[in-house]
Amino acid sequence: MLADPSVKYRPFPQVDLPDRQWPSRTITRAPRWLSTDLRDGNQALIDPMDAEKKRRMFDMLVRIGLKEIEVGFPASGATDFDFIQGLVRAGIPADVWPQVLTQAREDLIVRTFDSLEGAERAVVHMYNAVSPAWRRIVFGMDRAQVKKIATDGVALLAREANRRPGTDWRFEYSPETFSTAELEFSLEVCEAVCDVLDASPDRPVILNLPATVEAATANIYADQIEWFCRNISRRDSVVISLHPHNDRGTGVAAAELGVMAGADRVEGCLFGNGERTGNVDLVTLGLNLYTQGIAPGLDFSDVDAVRKTVEYCTNLPVHPRHPYAGDLVFTAFSGSHQDAIKKGFAAQAQRNDQIWDVPYLPIDPADVGCSYEAVIRVNSQSGKGGVAWVLEQDQGLKLPRRMQGDFSRAVQALADETSRELNAADIWAVFRKEYGLDGGGRFQLIDYHEDYGPGGNKDRRFAGRITLDGREQSLSGRGNGLISSVLDALGSCGVALEVVDYHEHAIGAGTDAQAAAYVEARRPDGSLVYGAGIDPDVATASVKAVLSAANAA
Numbered sequence: 222m223l224a225d226p227s228v229k230y231r232p233f234p235q236v237d238l239p240d241r242q243w244p245s246r247t248i249t250r251a252p253r254w255l256s257t258d259l260r261d262g263n264q265a266l267i268d269p270m271d272a273e274k275k276r277r278m279f280d281m282l283v284r285i286g287l288k289e290i291e292v293g294f295p296a297s298g299a300t301d302f303d304f305i306q307g308l309v310r311a312g313i314p315a316d317v318w319p320q321v322l323t324q325a326r327e328d329l330i331v332r333t334f335d336s337l338e339g340a341e342r343a344v345v346h347m348y349n350a351v352s353p354a355w356r357r358i359v360f361g362m363d364r365a366q367v368k369k370i371a372t373d374g375v376a377l378l379a380r381e382a383n384r385r386p387g388t389d390w391r392f393e394y395s396p397e398t399f400s401t402a403e404l405e406f407s408l409e410v411c412e413a414v415c416d417v418l419d420a421s422p423d424r425p426v427i428l429n430l431p432a433t434v435e436a437a438t439a440n441i442y443a444d445q446i447e448w449f450c451r452n453i454s455r456r457d458s459v460v461i462s463l464h465p466h467n468d469r470g471t472g473v474a475a476a477e478l479g480v481m482a483g484a485d486r487v488e489g490c491l492f493g494n495g496e497r498t499g500n501v502d503l504v505t506l507g508l509n510l511y512t513q514g515i516a517p518g519l520d521f522s523d524v525d526a527v528r529k530t531v532e533y534c535t536n537l538p539v540h541p542r543h544p545y546a547g548d549l550v551f552t553a554f555s556g557s558h559q560d561a562i563k564k565g566f567a568a569q570a571q572r573n574d575q576i577w578d579v580p581y582l583p584i585d586p587a588d589v590g591c592s593y594e595a596v597i598r599v600n601s602q603s604g605k606g607g608v609a610w611v612l613e614q615d616q617g618l619k620l621p622r623r624m625q626g627d628f629s630r631a632v633q634a635l636a637d638e639t640s641r642e643l644n645a646a647d648i649w650a651v652f653r654k655e656y657g658l659d660g661g662g663r664f665q666l667i668d669y670h671e672d673y674g675p676g677g678n679k680d681r682r683f684a685g686r687i688t689l690d691g692r693e694q695s696l697s698g699r700g701n702g703l704i705s706s707v708l709d710a711l712g713s714c715g716v717a718l719e720v721v722d723y724h725e726h727a728i729g730a731g732t733d734a735q736a737a738a739y740v741e742a743r744r745p746d747g748s749l750v751y752g753a754g755i756d757p758d759v760a761t762a763s764v765k766a767v768l769s770a771a772n773a774a
């Protein structure tokens with residue numbers, strides 16, 4: 222890299238628009254969407270989609286709710302041409318407009334119209350680049366010549382349409398490279414195109430203003446769009462469309478600001494496939510709107526299925542951190558995030574309204590078909606809240622607060638030792654081991670009997686059979702409750718404990734229900750130990766929990 226990049230790169234000039242309005246506008250409804258997955262997306266693939274993949278993509282786009290779909294570049298070759306003819310023959314849903322792209326060349330235009338033979342309706346989209354670099358480098362033409370490519374081209378569109386009156390034709394024109402062209406020249410070309418096509422309010426022309434290469438910050442694109450919307454002479458006879466690419470990684474921002482600046486329509490691809498760094502991502506745009514309380518008109522309620530289809534058709538993976546849809550976007554590994562999310566879910570469950578307010582989760586995962594189970598996952602960065610969450614989701618165990626800290630230390634030790642993610646089975650195994658659920662501690666309950674002394678209810682007697690250090694023996698004790706009588710019995714084995722906290726709850730319901738009991742106990746030196754017991758009988762669960770604490774002591 223250069224020490225001084227200014228010798229090679231120039232900053233993008235500002236747009237002279239001191240009274241710009243877009244910064245204080247908000248988006249209040251979804252724009253019209255066009256999917257160009259089958260065109261811009263497809264042309265950028267290592268292996269372009271075959272007919273089967275195209276059909277699968279098309280059907281999914283229709284299911285999602287796309288009403289405008291660019292189905293290909295028919296003059297590119299037989300694959301696109303035949304696919305488009307096949308779609309037309311099979312019948313395109315009545316509320317869906319197929320769109321096709323062509324260069325402004327007569328033979329290509331004729332072939333493009335041929336591909337749509339028999340269609341009820343279609344949009345023919347023609348482009349030519351207008352910016353200085355393309356004029357100079359690609360075409361070797363001046364402004365007038367480049368403008369003539371456009372006007373001659375759209376005249377051919379009108380001619381071909383007139384020759385085929387059985388189809389309801391609409392037109393889209395893209396001054397390709399709009400974002401790096403002089404605004405006045407783009408406007409001049411678009412005005413001329415609208416004149417030739419006789420744009421009117423009932424037959425508006427789509428003017429698509431692409432950021433063919435994203436070359437400036439998103440606010441500059443918004444300025445360009447607002448400037449264009451203000452200056453185009455027949456605003457009511459044109460649909461202003463955006464086509465942002467993502468070279469600077471700000472395609473989504475550019476599209477959003479462009480809509481605030483007055484655009485009616487956005488062209489993009491699912492998950493941002495497309496040339497180089499991609500077209501703007503329709504999934505992110507749609508769900509961004511959704512999280513502002515605006516119905517996007519696109520159904521991503523099973524975003525995972527959408528992702529799998531796109532991955533299959535494009536043979537490109539969607540990044541695990543991709544907004545809303547990546548494998549890891551609803552997953553928190555880090556302790557403080559887990560703690561906040563766990564509290565957020567609990568608060569959400571207690572509130573009496575639907576408003577979503579869970580820390581770190583901008584959208585309810587359930588709305589896009591994701592379950593809550595995977596929201597919190599555990600590794601060495603995790604904390605007690607996350608560990609407790611996984612145990613609760615997996616086993617239904619609701620550990621008391623302080624015990625969460627005790628248990629999490631054991632889980633943390635394993636995570637550090639193994640340097641990997643711990644799944645629910647790992648965590649459950651640590652719990653069973655830590656609290657002696659499978660045996661292994663000094664004290665294990667075989668069975669016990671409880672009765673009352675002369676003092677009645679406050680005079681409980683515990684008589685148990687346990688294994689102590691592997692040897693079976695009897696144990697008895699007395700207290701004013703079951704737990705204190707077990708503690709008394711343990712005292713005779715030299716274990717002095719005072720219970721400072723006790724919790725119990727049911728796990729599950731009906732005949733399969735179990736009870737979980739948790740004990741926090743203090744040793745003579747003041748240190749705390751914890752125990753847990755699980756049993757179909759709640760009293761037995763509590764006895765086991767006390768013995769479990771004794772094992773820890």
Ligand SMILES: CC(=O)SCCNC(=O)CCNC(=O)[C@H](O)C(C)(C)COP(=O)(O)OP(=O)(O)OC[C@H]1O[C@@H](n2cnc3c(N)ncnc32)[C@H](O)[C@@H]1OP(=O)(O)O
Pocket residue numbers: 261264294296297298323324325326329348349350359360370397433496
């Ligand atoms: C920004 C975009 O994504 S635009 C869409 C791009 N998509 C594609 O190109 C995919 C499909 N394309 C193709 O299959 C082929 O490029 C075809 C069939 C369209 C044309 O193929 P060919 O004629 O063999 O070659 P090629 O694409 O290189 O054409 C370049 C010529 O077209 C001219 N040209 C480029 N764009 C346009 C345009 N929009 N209108 C008119 N002429 C154009 C170039 O100046 C060049 O002219 P020259 O030969 O006189 O120098």
Ligand SMILES: CC(C)C(=O)C(=O)O
Pocket residue numbers: 261322348395397398429431432433434464466
């Ligand atoms: C054809 C146009 C719209 C295009 O794909 C672009 O400019 O990126």
